[in-house]
Structures are given as structure tokens and as C-alpha cells.
Amino acid sequence: MTEKSQVLQCENFQGSWTSAGNAIFNTVKFNKDDLNMVRVMGYTGHAFRININAADVDVAGPTAYDWEDIFAKGLENLGFKSETIRTLDFVAPTPDELKRAISMIQKSIDQGVPAISWDLFVPEFGNIFGYDDEKKTLWAIDPQGDQELPYEKLGRGQVNELFVAIITEEIEVDRETMFKTALDMAINHAYHREHKDDVPPYENGLKGYDAWIEAFEKGEVSEFGNAYNIHVVHDARNFAAQFFRELKDEWQNYEKISTLCDEAVARYQEVTDHLRAITNLYPFPQGGEPNKPENAQFTIEQLKLAKQSEVEAVKVLERIREQI
């Protein structure tokens, strides 16, 4: 797929640069048909995420977070209890862990629902939607494509770590709770650092923009990492704006909330527009020249503008939160 058509796919809100969002949508759509990609991105918090390594804007940023916690919270807000298994970073599963993971996957598929997993063909999230005990093979899909994956290769991909999440039970969640939880997750992510360790120097939320600017000022930006981050965050905020467009209609009988949703649309659209101004400079995966002074200067200006708009956007979220 060319980059242009990828952007188009994202503009139609059919798929996202955030592979976690795609993988969650692929799973929940088998149980609920009233969900779409936009709602999944919004209600699971993925539309509001940003995580930047201040040292070099590395490619791992967008997926460097507590998966168990964020996936479980996100799935719960969509109305599902879940179960996860994960090995430590860069640690392949033991035979017992592997068997447990496969049995979770089979349990999920037997109930007609694909499982969520990681690093199936590339280090991104994807889904497992079939198995065959005779061939000892899984059927899996991720941004690299859909292929068969031998049982023994699960958790032994490019980075050697195992992650599987499955839905275990459907639960009732009312729309107020869904909205409130989404706002709480977004506000929390914006203001509070999610990482226990100082190193690597990851910053999330509003400080993520500062970390990004810092790396550009030092001229130590990873071409590949930066291009990936810019596409992921730009796409996520585009989803954030669309999320509030949909909620504005859904809450039209509540004038205050509806008006505030409209304001959130405007602010997130501004963030998206500022970021879009630099996506062309940094095509993925080639990366462009982020350490060239004129590019850096323009990028820093746009990131500062994007941050200003996002500061305002988060304030709007807090005001909506007071209304629900």
C-alpha cells in the first residue's frame, strides 16, 4: 500500500497508525456491531496518547507503556473483561508460558473471537484468528500482512517477547461511564508521567511535546523513529477530533456537553493541522532529514503550536468531565 493510500484509509477512519487500536477493534467487532474504529480509539484512550523519548524520539515510544493495564482498562470501557499474558521485555516465553498463551488463544477463537497479540510478523499489535492443532499453526494478521504462524514462533518474533490478550466476558457499561472513563484516561495521560523509571527518558502527554522539541533542539532525532511518531500522533489526534464530532451528535440533547464537544473538535483539529504540516517532511519509513537546521526549526514551531492547542483541548476535556 502506498503512503498516500494509507493516509486515505486513516482519513476515512477505517484503520489507524496505532496498531493497538486496530487490534482491539478487530477483536471487539466480533461481539458488538455498534462500535467503530473512532469509538475504539476514543474510549480506549489511544486517540489521546503521545509518548516521546527525549533522547532521540525513538521508534519504540508509541508502544512503550504498560500493555496489560492500558488494554484491560480500554477493553473494560468498551464492555469486556479480559485476560492477558506477557513476558518481560525481550524475554521469549518458556514452554509453559507458550502453552498457556496458545490455550488462551484457542479458548477465544472457539468462542468466535480473535485474540490480540504482539510482534507476530513485525513489532506491532495484531490479531490471531485461527488455529490448527494438526499443523501446529496459527492464522495471524498484523500490519505486515496475514499469514500462518507456527505455534513455536509465538513470542519469538523480531523482539522475542510474548503478549496475548483475550476477551473473557461481556459486561454492561452505560454511555456516561464510557465517556467519563475515556475523559479520565485522556486527562491522566496528559498530566501524569506513566513510567516508573527515569531511563529511557520517555515523556507522555503534554510533556511529550516538550521532550520532542528537546530532541530537535539537540539535533539528535532518529529519522525512522521521528517519522513513525509523527504519523502515529497525527493520526491519533485526527481520531480524537472525529471522536468528539460523533459524541457531539450523540449528546445533542445536553446542550452544554454538546457545545463543549464542539470545542474539543476544534482544538483537536488544530493539533492535527499543526502536526499535518510536518508529516510531509518526514515520510515513513524513509524519515526525511529531521536534524537539518531549517527542518528542525520549522518542526519545533509546529510542535509548540500543537502543544498549545493540546493544552487547551485538555482543559475542554476537564470541563466536559465536570458536566457528566
Added chain:
Amino acid sequence: MLDDSRTKEKSIIVEMIHDEVLIERAKQGDPEAFGELVSRHRAKAYGWARKMTQDTYMAEDIVQEALLQAFLKISTLIDAEKFMAWFHRIVQNQGHMKLRRGGPYAKEQLFSAFIPSNQEIDWSNIDHVLFKLNSSIEYRPTNNPVEQLIRKETLQGVAILLRCLTERERKIFECFFIEQLTSKEIAELFEMKVSNIYNVISRSRNKLQRERIKVELGDYVKDRKRKGLPSKRILDRSKLIKGVSL
């Protein structure tokens, strides 16, 4: 006499060298400096590991692993005071990695826990070790035949799996697991650099692990069949989005 006093003098000098200096030298890749650091802290590390595992050989294994890790990561150390704290953490991590598979009494328990320690075994020859262990199980009075069978099968399994290593890999593997030599001593035996030894050990382990996974997956699939569980199912692919291709 002269030699003796020289050796003594040398050891006094070595003792006078502070950890900081040794760490600095180890960082430059000096295996002697590392060896000295290891012997200074090995006893302590062993104590920590022993406490965690309650098993002598597993503790030794953890310490070995931690020491190799330590050598490989020493260049990332910032100062000497942090050495002990950091080394302790590595031992702990290694211990947790082993223990989280179900504790010292899970299937992966090393052999040392189920043979009397006073038996004479040629630890440098893994076939001999396995043979001895096997016979000790056969002649061992027990009131739990199931457990006995599991132990026997585990040992036979290890013997089969070891066959997939090359001779050289197996030698190094044996040294590492059975003789519990320091990595430096193994390196001397094979005149290889410590980092090479580490590679061989981890390759051997990976190969062994892969074989073991194949065997266990085979059993897993058979077990599902026996229980009458479905053997195949593929969901509707057309409903799934692939996301942005990378």
C-alpha cells in the same frame, strides 16, 4: 620461597585495588579485573541466590548467569558504590526468572535437588551425570511411583534434547551447567573470549529450548485431542483490518 613471597605480594597488591579501579578495568574488557570482582562478591551473591531458591545448584546457576550478565553489562555501570546494589538486582532478576516458572519444585528444578549429595558423580560428563541420576531414581525407595516416573522421563528428555547440540556447544554447555566454572575459566579452557562463550551458551540454550518447545507442543496437542477439544478453527478473515502496512 621467592616465588611464594612474590605471589603473596601480588595478592596484597590486588587486595589493595579498590572495586572502582577493577570496575574501570573490567569496563575496558579486562577479564582478570572482572574475575577479581567476581571472587570478591561471589560469596555474597551466592548467599542471596541460595536464600531465594533453597537449592544449591540452582543458586550456583543463578549466580553464574548473573555474573555473565554482569560482565556483559559492566560498561553501563556508572560508579563503584552502585556495583553491589546493581549486582544484587541481577541475581534477584535471574532468580525470579527461574522461580516464576513455578518455584524450585516445579518441573524445571535442576537435578541437584533430587539426588543425595554424597554420591560420586563425574560432573564434567553429562552422560555420566544423566546415567547416575537415572539409576539413582530406579533404585530409590519411594512411595510415589508417579513422581518417580516423571523424574525418569524428565531425565530421558534432557538426554534426548542434548543430542541436538554440536560437540563443542555441548562441551561448553556442560561446563557451564555442571562444573560451574567461572566464565573466565571456561574461556581459558577453550581459549575463547568471554563474550564468545556467552554466545555459545545462549545458542546452546536456545537450541535446547526450541527442541523442548517442540516436544512440549506435541504433548499439548495430543492432550487436547485426548480431551476431545476442537483441532481447528479459522474465523472470518474478511472482517479484520490489517492497519497501516510498515
